[in-house]
Amino acid sequence: MKIFVSSLFLLFSLSLLNQEVVFHHPIQEDEEIASPFGPRTHLNSGEQRFHSGIDYLVPVGTKIFASTEGIIKFVGIKDFYGNMIIIEHPNSYQTYYCNLSKPLEGLSSGQKVKASELIGYSGKSGKAITAGFHFEIRKDGNPIDPAKYLKE
Numbered sequence: 001m002k003i004f005v006s007s008l009f010l011l012f013s014l015s016l017l018n019q020e021v022v023f024h025h026p027i028q029e030d031e032e033i034a035s036p037f038g039p040r041t042h043l044n045s046g047e048q049r050f051h052s053g054i055d056y057l058v059p060v061g062t063k064i065f066a067s068t069e070g071i072i073k074f075v076g077i078k079d080f081y082g083n084m085i086i087i088e089h090p091n092s093y094q095t096y097y098c099n100l101s102k103p104l105e106g107l108s109s110g111q112k113v114k115a116s117e118l119i120g121y122s123g124k125s126g127k128a129i130t131a132g133f134h135f136e137i138r139k140d141g142n143p144i145d146p147a148k149y150l151k152e
């Protein structure tokens, strides 16, 4: 019985690994992307920097949803990102939700979330210049272009 259960578990884990991950836009409003992924020139310093995600131009308090199902890995504040949430997904994907005004009350790491579940509200925290919302998709820890992965 034990062997049976563990092989079932193994099959289950393998199916999770091979599952194709479908990402959805993390907001419901018309998605206006203020700043795309890739190199960009800093507004004040003129310095070239790499933008590791996409910015949506949305008012403070806009509802933010999980891009796809996963497990909450981090809820809290990081210098650059401000108030943020990190979700872990199958196939070594992670999504980052940054510059939030606040996460959903009671949201904590280890919690399972479904695709398009409400997780927080946009804001202007961290290094954000204007009100908006910074979103990243990472694969094995490296930022990838969300525009290439997002489905409606």
Ligand SMILES: [Zn+2]
Residues within 6 Å of the ligand: 035, 051, 053, 054, 055, 133, 134, 135
């Ligand atoms: Zn950004």
